[in-house]
Amino acid sequence: DTTHGAILYLEEITVSFDGFKALNNLSLDISVGELRCIIGPNGAGKTTMMDVITGKTRPSAGTAYFGQTMDLSRMTEYDIAHAGIGRKFQRPTVFEQHTVFENLELAMKVDKRVKPTLFSRLSSEQKGKIDEILKLIRLNGQEIRLAGLLSHGQKQWLEIGMLLMQEPQLILLDEPVAGMSDAETARTAELLNELRGKHSIMVVEHDMGFVTEIAQQGKVTVLHEGSVLAHGTMQQVQADERVIEVYLGR
Ligand code: ADP
Numbered sequence: 001d002t003t004h005g006a007i008l009y010l011e012e013i014t015v016s017f018d019g020f021k022a023l024n025n026l027s028l029d030i031s032v033g034e035l036r037c038i039i040g041p042n043g044a045g046k047t048t049m050m051d052v053i054t055g056k057t058r059p060s061a062g063t064a065y066f067g068q069t070m071d072l073s074r075m076t077e078y079d080i081a082h083a084g085i086g087r088k089f090q091r092p093t094v095f096e097q098h099t100v101f102e103n104l105e106l107a108m109k110v111d112k113r114v115k116p117t118l119f120s121r122l123s124s125e126q127k128g129k130i131d132e133i134l135k136l137i138r139l140n141g142q143e144i145r146l147a148g149l150l151s152h153g154q155k156q157w158l159e160i161g162m163l164l165m166q167e168p169q170l171i172l173l174d175e176p177v178a179g180m181s182d183a184e185t186a187r188t189a190e191l192l193n194e195l196r197g198k199h200s201i202m203v204v205e206h207d208m209g210f211v212t213e214i215a216q217q218g219k220v221t222v223l224h225e226g227s228v229l230a231h232g233t234m235q236q237v238q239a240d241e242r243v244i245e246v247y248l249g250r
Helices: 046-053 077-083 100-111 124-136 152-165 182-195 208-214 234-239 241-248
Strands: 006-017 020-031 035-039 061-066 085-088 170-174 201-204 220-224 227-232
Touching: 006 046, 020 046, 020 227, 035 182, 035 208, 046 061, 046 085, 046 170, 046 201, 077 085, 085 152, 100 124, 100 152, 124 152, 124 182, 152 170, 152 182, 182 201, 182 208, 220 234, 220 241, 227 234, 227 241, 234 241
Parallel strands: 035 201, 035 220, 085 170, 170 201
Antiparallel strands: 006 020, 006 061, 220 227
């Protein structure tokens, strides 16, 4: 077992763009049920790392393991998505002309590879699942609202709900609280803390207040120049001289 029980194990990944190493011998693993925060200054390689995990970018060297056996560096983006890695980009992409409920329903059908037709009969189990997710994403009571009429924060939550409908084994969130109000940011932290232990999640985020909220029981990895600069609790990485230097430019 090369992955030591991790859901994701990046082993010495290098990504070169014309000789420039966006990732430089990066190793990192995520345990099952872990909520991991990834931070780092602009250009640290966070997006490139997500692109490697989702098959958008091929590593020049190294291997990305998913589960016990899958080698992501040999799979297509499509196959990786179907193998159970869900990614949420920074901007919400919900179906604006459909209701909140329909958005969740469509997300479920996309996953089952069934032609997405609305209003076909849902099983009580499927309805139960949608209800459960509506509560989790703080949109219960809003199911017949058009998604296009939701606030920015609500759209972000709906998209997280749509990801959850697909029951991914690993969830990647790219700056989930960018553009949110303080209240929305606080609720997003609550939401993610509720998912801890139930889902394996990697969050890339710049908002340090938010990271502090969700990292209280978890670990933070700091990337810099394509490698791991520091790893530990938020207190540990905040006290790390190298991290302070990179962030404050001293
Ligand atoms: P972050 O998400 O942490 O801000 P990125 O992964 O976007 O960092 O970028 C890491 C480095 O790689 C940056 O210096 C960026 O300019 C460079 N880079 C990213 N993608 C490409 C590309 N397609 N071609 C050339 N350089 C790239």
